Amino acid sequence: MLKRRVIPCLDIKNGRVVKGVHFANLRDTGDPVEAARAYDSQGADELCLLDITATTEGRDTFVDVVRRVAGQIFTPLTVGGGVRREADVRRLLGAGADKVAVNSAAVANPLLIRQLADRYGSQCIVVAVDVRQLKPLPGETDPLYEVVIHGGTRSTGLDALSWCEQAAALGAGEILLTSMDKDGTRDGYDLAITREVSQRVPIPVIASGGVGSLEHLRQGLDPKEGAADAALAASIFHFGLYTIAQAKHYLADHGIPVRPHEAPRGVLITG
């Protein structure tokens, strides 16, 4: 049986984790490699690194971070942020990423999704979709969501559901759905749009934006609430509020099928 995934996400700026990371039993650190190793050993199902630098030097540093992180973990690694063209995807996959997320560039040129999926396989192309709820017009009952780009600063006029369906039809392997309204609020995912997208598209959906508690993770993954296939979170893990293992236990106790946390045993370690 397929389990629901818990995915910690690290925002990387100029080669360092921003927001700060504070794990139990580890010193305060902004080093992405140390953070990735800690999450890996806690039983994260996957890791996500997002590049939030804007400069070319920052981009090169990011590729180096991807290479160093990939060399330390044995779980899937999704990377994204500023991916504009095929050369960026090639560079990131070459550095050891398993999946690459495209966002604004796919909105500007949807056929990029098909080009990348044909070349690298759907399983490694994630389409990141940032959405915002529109103010309902008089008489409207169902909320409408639009796609926003450039970190939520620019509207596109695209309907979120249609865009997700189009991305799936063009060959995306997964949708990483972030609510800009909820991002950073710590009051939980936007469950309405998460559920709608997840029920509508035939590919896995990763919920993102707004997690402040373990209950929020559960809501995102519950088939009747967010119905997402995977739950992404940043600050609750970074600040040492909860470990991945605690999250897994909570979810399992509340009926969400997750991969049990397994302590390393019986493997010859040479490195």
Added chain:
Amino acid sequence: MPREVILVDSQLGNLDSVEHALIQVGASVIVSSDPDRVATARMVVFPGQGSFGPTTRALVDGAMGAALRMVIERGDPFLGICLGMQLLFEQSEESGGFDGLKVLPGQVRRFPADMRAGEDPESARLKIPHMGWSDVQPTGEHFYFAHSYYVETPDPSLVMWWCRYGSVEFPATIARGNVFGCQFHPEKSQWSGLRFLRSFILGGRA
């Protein structure tokens, strides 16, 4: 003395993580895209991701395909990962139909589009690709899968571990003599994956 493994580079995806995992479990890894070099290997790991298509046709029909068959027929330990396992079988229905290496009996099929999570036809539609961690039977261990196609074989004695997704039960690992395959990605399956690779490296078994 570390076991020497030839890791086949056939342009079917990123090799770094497989190499990294093999080194972690004690192998000495030589990455090669040279069929002559592969033909002389004492132990071969053949990874792949992506799809059956023109690339796999070139491989199956070309010198690399011949080299892989030679290693297998000679009886040296061989492990195919994901697409590398699927390629051991006869044909795939992917991309309109392509031949595999035909070392083992079976077909590669796509998961049906309308699978449901439960018996109830109103229950949630299952996503394709089958992506994430699933348990295999009979061991109950979890491995990381990322695939839309699976192997269907008329010979269940080939299958070592099974995995279920929706209504489809498919081989998670296969074994016949010196030939092994896994549909999951052991290099991405943390400790379970490393244990699986170590068994192969140490014993030529999985």
